[in-house]
Amino acid sequence: MICAAFIILDLTLIQLIGEYLFTQKVKDEGHYAAEIALRIADSWSERDSGQLYGLVSDIAAENDSRILVTDPYGVVQVDSGTDQMGKRLYLKEVADTLSNGKGTYGYYDTGSGSGWFAFSVYTGSAIGIHTVPLSEGARLTGALVLISSADELYASLADMQGRVAIWMLIVAAVVLLLVVIISNTVLNPISDLNNTIIRLSRGDMRARVNTRGKGEFARLGQAFNSMIEQVDRLNTTRNEFVSNASHELKTPLTTIKITTETLMYMDPNDHEYLKESLTAIDKEVDRMNYLVNDLLSLVRMDSGEQRLSLAELDLGELIKDTVARIRPFSLDHNINVSVDLAEDVKLTGDRYKLQQVVYNLVDNAIKYTLQGGHVDIEMRKIGRNAVITVRDDGIGIPEKDLPHIYDRFYRVDKARSREKGGTGLGLAIVKQIVTAHSGTISVRSKVDSGTEFKVELPLQGPKDTASKQGEEGRR
Ligand SMILES: Nc1ncnc2c1ncn2[C@@H]1O[C@H](COP(=O)(O)OP(=O)(O)OP(=O)(O)O)[C@@H](O)[C@H]1O
Ligand SMILES: [Mg+2]
Structure with a gap:
């Protein structure tokens, strides 16, 4: 043409x-x-x-x-x-x-x-x-x-027309060459990108753009591919999340179903069995309630729907109150809980969410420590940060599991954790809240010796201004 x-x-x-x-x-x-x-x-x-x-x-x-x-x-x-x-x-x-x-x-x-x-x-x-x-x-x-x-x-x-014809031929050859080069460097990558988008939109998540070469298009291809990989990962995580959540809900539902079916055929005068069954149902409903609340909390924070409700608070007071709520549980397990808190540490943060952090860490420390064990809670002001340490001399976490403990639904010993009422969401929520406060969390653990979680939070609150906008928003 x-x-x-x-x-x-x-x-x-x-x-x-x-x-x-x-x-x-x-x-x-x-x-x-x-x-x-x-x-x-x-x-x-x-x-x-x-x-x-x-x-x-x-x-x-x-x-x-x-x-x-x-x-x-x-x-x-x-x-x-x-x-x-x-x-x-x-x-x-x-x-x-x-x-x-x-x-x-x-x-x-x-x-x-x-x-x-x-x-x-x-x-x-x-x-x-x-x-x-x-x-x-x-x-x-x-x-x-x-x-x-x-x-x-x-x-x-x-003669002149011959020369012009030769020059024109040379120009035509150069133009042809340029067309080939442009089509290779510009049009081919665009059509490749287009084909990949069509394949992706048809659900073929393995489709990727060709990223050969060095130019802008290769970089665009790399960025596009990494975006697709991220979307793919998110998709997989979301599917896993939904399947885990359904699975976790299925277990209490099955228990409730079996118990109610048994109740239907039992002797209505057997009051003791009746009470036992109703207590079991109540426990499972509580369990589902906790689970649904945890799931909602995670999902809302993920979607940015729920922002932090920031206020200046006394961190020592907050920790003391939270530990007081959980202390009866420690007494049940015959575990010594000691608290050592620096006084007058003022921190900007979300009260309810920071309580969740302390509660989950102390709850884990008590849950995964054997009878007669110790749990120490410490809080210090170091520089511009408040550092909360929750230490126990419990069962510890194997090294290979440490990188995964913040993953949703991850439990080192599924049976043991479930028996203690755990679903593997506690630390995922803790990490999410700490990160939202621009803080960090770290863990040191040794099997059969104990575990230490350390949370560092900036006293002036989250650096991200977006989360501060919700100050008057929530609850
Ligand atoms: N202090 C600890 N000592 C030993 N193992 C721990 C400790 N804290 C957490 N773990 C391990 O990490 C896993 C994940 O903890 P996480 O708090 O997320 O879940 P959970 O306690 O099992 O359930 P949930 O907190 O949702 O009720 C636990 O199942 C447990 O195996
Ligand atoms: Mg927990």
């Missing part, structure tokens, strides 16, 4: 250049013919045929042309050749000049040299004929006829 357009453009251009050069040549010759007419004007008006012949033959010889002069009837009076003397010239150009008194020109290919052109000195070649009117005052007295070879002109035109 592009090539065809180029060839048409080439041919048109060659044609135009040829026409331009031809017109220039015609003009030059016209001027020259007019000049000759001037030079012979005197001799012509005096009808000095000898002098006229001499003059005309000299000029014709000078320019390798043939010059003839006719009277007003087209009869040759002077001929730089000799064979047309006294003959009438049946030339259209001569007739035109003699009838309208204007200069004219014509080009002929004399071909084989037959016919009228046989007289031409240029037999067998291309000739140009210029005629100029000769006059005395207002009276037309004849016509000057200049015949010269046009071979040179045609040859130079052909």
